[in-house]
Amino acid sequence: MAERSHILYASEPALDAAEFRRVLIESGLGETRPIDDEARLKTMLSGANLVLTARLDIAGKPLVGVARGITDFSWVCYISELAVSGSAQGLGIGKGLLNEARLQLGPSVAISLISVPDAVGFYERIGMSRMPDAFWFNRKR
Helix, strand or coil, rough: CHHHHHHHEECCCCCCHHHCCCCCCCCHHHCCCCCCCCHHHHHHHCCCEEEEEEEEECCCCCEEEEEEEEEECCEEEEEEEEEEHHHHCCCCHHHHHHHHHHHHCCCCCCCCCCCHHHHHHHHHHCCCCCCCCCCCCCCCC
């Protein structure tokens, strides 16, 4: 896999749903996302107002990471997905995507997310604070 210096980070509000689906599957998040519902994946992308990507700087610019968020660009941004292809994990891409989000959002916007259990250590290592008072209504489908 490529070195960190060979990763291109960008805002891609028109990201293709098939590419998004592939990274969700390769990251392991496909187990908890509606990967077999293309219309819903498209709605997830179109409803996000922050879609950041990480692509390898090689021919074809393959997608290896996605951060999808909803923000007011003033107070807070909720990151609903931070997905990195399994073959690219450990290269700093997740941290790079969050750094790109921080750059684009600016210092006055907080970033929040809900971690899958296996990723808690990653978020703690990159300096995110654990918040004990989170609440959730579960979806029906």
